[in-house]
Amino acid sequence: xxxxxxxxxxxxxxxxxxxxxxxxxxxxxxxxxxxxxxxxxxxxxxxxxxxxxxxxxxxxxxxxxxxxxxxxxxxxxxxxxxxxxxxxxxxxxxxxxxxxxxxxxxxxxx
Amino acid sequence: xxxxxxxxxxxxxxxxxxxxxxxxxxxxxxxxxxxxxxxxxxxxxxxxxxxxxxxxxxxxxxxxxxxxxxxxxxxxxxxxxxxxxxxxxxxxxxxxxxxxxxxxxxxxxxxxxxxxxx
Numbered sequence: 480x481x482x483x484x485x486x487x488x489x490x491x492x493x494x495x496x497x498x499x500x501x502x503x504x505x506x507x508x509x510x511x512x513x514x515x516x517x518x519x520x521x522x523x524x525x526x527x528x529x530x531x532x533x534x535x536x537x538x539x540x541x542x543x544x545x546x547x548x549x550x551x552x553x554x555x556x557x558x559x560x561x562x563x564x565x566x567x568x569x570x571x572x573x574x575x576x577x578x579x580x581x582x583x584x585x586x587x588x589x
Numbered sequence: 590x591x592x593x594x595x596x597x598x599x600x601x602x603x604x605x606x607x608x609x610x611x612x613x614x615x616x617x618x619x620x621x622x623x624x625x626x627x628x629x630x631x632x633x634x635x636x637x638x639x640x641x642x643x644x645x646x647x648x649x650x651x652x653x654x655x656x657x658x659x660x661x662x663x664x665x666x667x668x669x670x671x672x673x674x675x676x677x678x679x680x681x682x683x684x685x686x687x688x689x690x691x692x693x694x695x696x697x698x699x700x701x702x703x704x705x706x707x
Contacts, residue, residue, distance in 0.1 A: 522682045522698035581632035
Protein backbone atom coordinates (compact mmCIF):
# COMPACT_ATOMS: atom_id res chain seq x y z
CA UNK A 480 0.00 0.00 0.00
CA UNK A 481 1.34 3.41 -0.94
CA UNK A 482 1.71 5.95 1.84
CA UNK A 483 -0.51 8.44 0.02
CA UNK A 484 -3.22 7.50 -2.46
CA UNK A 485 -4.88 9.95 -4.81
CA UNK A 486 -7.12 9.32 -7.79
CA UNK A 487 -5.20 10.65 -10.81
CA UNK A 488 -8.36 11.49 -12.74
CA UNK A 489 -8.84 13.15 -15.10
CA UNK A 490 -11.85 14.77 -13.50
CA UNK A 491 -14.06 16.94 -15.71
CA UNK A 492 -16.76 19.19 -14.28
CA UNK A 493 -18.91 22.01 -15.67
CA UNK A 494 -18.18 25.56 -14.68
CA UNK A 495 -19.85 26.47 -11.40
CA UNK A 496 -19.79 22.94 -10.00
CA UNK A 497 -18.46 22.02 -6.58
CA UNK A 498 -15.31 19.96 -6.92
CA UNK A 499 -14.23 17.42 -4.34
CA UNK A 500 -10.64 16.15 -4.39
CA UNK A 501 -9.44 13.54 -1.94
CA UNK A 502 -6.41 11.71 -0.63
CA UNK A 503 -6.05 8.83 1.75
CA UNK A 504 -2.97 7.93 3.71
CA UNK A 505 -1.71 5.17 5.92
CA UNK A 506 0.77 6.82 8.30
CA UNK A 507 -0.92 7.89 11.52
CA UNK A 508 2.09 10.06 12.37
CA UNK A 509 1.25 12.58 9.66
CA UNK A 510 0.42 15.95 11.17
CA UNK A 511 0.97 18.41 8.32
CA UNK A 512 -1.41 18.38 5.37
CA UNK A 513 -1.19 20.51 2.24
CA UNK A 514 -2.83 20.98 -1.11
CA UNK A 515 -0.94 22.31 -4.10
CA UNK A 516 -2.14 23.40 -7.52
CA UNK A 517 0.10 22.89 -10.52
CA UNK A 518 -0.55 24.38 -13.91
CA UNK A 519 1.08 22.78 -16.93
CA UNK A 520 4.81 23.52 -17.13
CA UNK A 521 4.81 25.43 -13.83
CA UNK A 522 5.93 24.66 -10.31
CA UNK A 523 3.31 23.63 -7.73
CA UNK A 524 1.66 26.48 -5.83
CA UNK A 525 0.72 26.01 -2.18
CA UNK A 526 -3.05 26.44 -1.81
CA UNK A 527 -3.89 25.20 1.65
CA UNK A 528 -1.89 24.23 4.69
CA UNK A 529 -3.35 22.50 7.73
CA UNK A 530 -1.79 21.26 10.90
CA UNK A 531 -3.51 18.28 12.52
CA UNK A 532 -7.27 17.86 12.09
CA UNK A 533 -10.06 20.20 11.17
CA UNK A 534 -11.28 22.44 8.42
CA UNK A 535 -9.73 25.46 6.80
CA UNK A 536 -11.39 27.83 4.41
CA UNK A 537 -9.84 30.33 2.02
CA UNK A 538 -12.15 31.95 -0.48
CA UNK A 539 -13.64 29.27 -2.70
CA UNK A 540 -11.36 26.59 -1.26
CA UNK A 541 -12.01 24.44 1.81
CA UNK A 542 -9.60 21.85 3.13
CA UNK A 543 -10.73 19.13 5.51
CA UNK A 544 -8.65 16.67 7.47
CA UNK A 545 -10.14 13.58 9.10
CA UNK A 546 -7.31 11.91 10.94
CA UNK A 547 -9.52 9.15 12.32
CA UNK A 548 -10.24 8.02 8.76
CA UNK A 549 -6.83 9.08 7.39
CA UNK A 550 -8.61 11.06 4.74
CA UNK A 551 -8.18 14.61 3.50
CA UNK A 552 -10.27 16.61 1.08
CA UNK A 553 -10.14 19.81 -0.90
CA UNK A 554 -13.41 21.38 -1.99
CA UNK A 555 -13.60 24.04 -4.68
CA UNK A 556 -16.85 26.00 -4.84
CA UNK A 557 -18.11 27.76 -7.95
CA UNK A 558 -15.35 26.18 -10.02
CA UNK A 559 -13.91 28.22 -12.87
CA UNK A 560 -12.08 27.22 -16.05
CA UNK A 561 -9.00 28.84 -14.49
CA UNK A 562 -9.12 26.15 -11.79
CA UNK A 563 -8.19 23.57 -14.44
CA UNK A 564 -4.89 22.18 -13.21
CA UNK A 565 -3.37 19.23 -11.40
CA UNK A 566 -4.00 19.21 -7.65
CA UNK A 567 -1.50 17.46 -5.42
CA UNK A 568 -1.97 16.57 -1.80
CA UNK A 569 1.07 16.39 0.46
CA UNK A 570 1.50 15.39 4.06
CA UNK A 571 4.08 14.41 6.60
CA UNK A 572 5.05 14.00 10.23
CA UNK A 573 6.96 16.62 12.19
CA UNK A 574 10.63 16.77 11.30
CA UNK A 575 10.45 14.58 8.23
CA UNK A 576 9.99 15.05 4.49
CA UNK A 577 6.53 15.42 3.11
CA UNK A 578 5.01 12.70 0.94
CA UNK A 579 3.19 13.82 -2.18
CA UNK A 580 0.24 12.21 -3.89
CA UNK A 581 0.47 11.68 -7.67
CA UNK A 582 -1.99 14.52 -8.32
CA UNK A 583 -5.51 14.70 -9.75
CA UNK A 584 -5.96 16.37 -13.13
CA UNK A 585 -9.01 18.62 -13.07
CA UNK A 586 -10.72 20.18 -16.07
CA UNK A 587 -13.45 22.76 -15.54
CA UNK A 588 -15.42 23.11 -18.73
CA UNK A 589 -16.95 26.48 -19.66
CA UNK B 590 3.05 32.74 0.29
CA UNK B 591 6.82 32.70 0.38
CA UNK B 592 8.73 33.07 -2.87
CA UNK B 593 11.19 30.62 -4.36
CA UNK B 594 12.96 31.53 -7.58
CA UNK B 595 14.75 29.30 -10.02
CA UNK B 596 17.20 30.15 -12.75
CA UNK B 597 17.32 29.53 -15.64
CA UNK B 598 13.71 28.77 -16.49
CA UNK B 599 14.72 26.99 -19.64
CA UNK B 600 17.99 25.60 -20.93
CA UNK B 601 18.96 23.75 -24.06
CA UNK B 602 22.38 22.18 -24.17
CA UNK B 603 24.43 19.69 -26.13
CA UNK B 604 24.99 16.19 -24.91
CA UNK B 605 28.04 15.94 -22.65
CA UNK B 606 27.86 19.44 -21.23
CA UNK B 607 27.10 20.33 -17.63
CA UNK B 608 24.20 22.50 -16.59
CA UNK B 609 23.78 24.37 -13.32
CA UNK B 610 20.37 25.33 -11.95
CA UNK B 611 20.03 27.80 -9.09
CA UNK B 612 17.27 27.85 -6.52
CA UNK B 613 16.79 30.77 -4.14
CA UNK B 614 14.37 31.43 -1.32
CA UNK B 615 13.74 35.15 -1.68
CA UNK B 616 11.98 36.14 1.50
CA UNK B 617 12.81 33.44 4.00
CA UNK B 618 15.70 31.29 5.09
CA UNK B 619 15.48 27.63 4.20
CA UNK B 620 17.56 25.13 6.11
CA UNK B 621 16.08 22.40 3.93
CA UNK B 622 15.68 22.46 0.17
CA UNK B 623 14.52 19.74 -2.19
CA UNK B 624 15.08 18.92 -5.83
CA UNK B 625 12.44 17.15 -7.89
CA UNK B 626 12.15 16.12 -11.50
CA UNK B 627 8.94 15.68 -13.36
CA UNK B 628 8.24 14.06 -16.72
CA UNK B 629 5.24 15.21 -18.78
CA UNK B 630 1.93 14.32 -17.17
CA UNK B 631 3.66 12.45 -14.38
CA UNK B 632 3.98 13.13 -10.69
CA UNK B 633 6.84 14.79 -8.88
CA UNK B 634 9.84 12.59 -8.22
CA UNK B 635 12.01 13.60 -5.30
CA UNK B 636 15.66 13.44 -6.28
CA UNK B 637 17.40 14.70 -3.17
CA UNK B 638 17.07 16.64 0.04
CA UNK B 639 19.72 19.18 0.91
CA UNK B 640 20.41 20.78 4.24
CA UNK B 641 22.46 23.93 4.46
CA UNK B 642 26.08 23.17 5.19
CA UNK B 643 25.87 19.42 4.81
CA UNK B 644 25.82 16.82 2.06
CA UNK B 645 22.60 16.16 0.23
CA UNK B 646 20.61 13.00 0.81
CA UNK B 647 19.78 11.33 -2.48
CA UNK B 648 16.79 9.13 -3.17
CA UNK B 649 17.32 5.59 -4.30
CA UNK B 650 18.28 5.37 -7.94
CA UNK B 651 19.51 8.96 -8.23
CA UNK B 652 23.20 9.18 -9.14
CA UNK B 653 24.86 11.61 -6.78
CA UNK B 654 27.88 12.00 -9.06
CA UNK B 655 25.65 12.99 -11.93
CA UNK B 656 23.35 15.32 -10.03
CA UNK B 657 25.57 17.47 -7.84
CA UNK B 658 23.76 19.44 -5.19
CA UNK B 659 25.23 22.26 -3.17
CA UNK B 660 23.33 24.10 -0.45
CA UNK B 661 25.81 26.86 0.16
CA UNK B 662 23.66 29.21 2.18
CA UNK B 663 20.25 29.44 3.83
CA UNK B 664 18.82 30.98 0.66
CA UNK B 665 20.64 29.20 -2.17
CA UNK B 666 20.87 25.66 -3.44
CA UNK B 667 22.26 24.58 -6.79
CA UNK B 668 21.77 21.46 -8.87
CA UNK B 669 24.41 20.66 -11.47
CA UNK B 670 23.60 18.03 -14.06
CA UNK B 671 27.01 16.78 -15.13
CA UNK B 672 27.67 15.35 -18.60
CA UNK B 673 24.03 15.69 -19.52
CA UNK B 674 22.46 13.26 -21.96
CA UNK B 675 19.12 13.33 -23.77
CA UNK B 676 17.55 11.07 -21.14
CA UNK B 677 18.23 13.81 -18.56
CA UNK B 678 15.82 16.08 -20.40
CA UNK B 679 13.07 16.85 -17.92
CA UNK B 680 11.41 19.51 -15.79
CA UNK B 681 13.46 20.16 -12.65
CA UNK B 682 11.74 21.85 -9.74
CA UNK B 683 13.29 23.00 -6.50
CA UNK B 684 11.47 23.50 -3.25
CA UNK B 685 12.29 25.12 0.06
CA UNK B 686 10.81 24.59 3.48
CA UNK B 687 10.27 27.26 6.08
CA UNK B 688 11.31 26.76 9.66
CA UNK B 689 10.20 28.67 12.71
CA UNK B 690 7.97 31.70 12.91
CA UNK B 691 4.30 31.87 12.05
CA UNK B 692 4.71 29.77 8.89
CA UNK B 693 6.69 26.88 10.22
CA UNK B 694 7.24 23.80 8.10
CA UNK B 695 5.57 24.99 4.92
CA UNK B 696 7.09 23.91 1.63
CA UNK B 697 7.17 26.23 -1.37
CA UNK B 698 8.18 25.43 -4.91
CA UNK B 699 10.12 27.29 -7.53
CA UNK B 700 8.72 27.78 -11.04
CA UNK B 701 10.81 24.96 -12.49
CA UNK B 702 13.56 24.64 -15.08
CA UNK B 703 12.95 22.88 -18.34
CA UNK B 704 16.12 21.12 -19.47
CA UNK B 705 16.46 19.87 -23.02
CA UNK B 706 19.59 17.96 -23.93
CA UNK B 707 20.21 17.57 -27.64
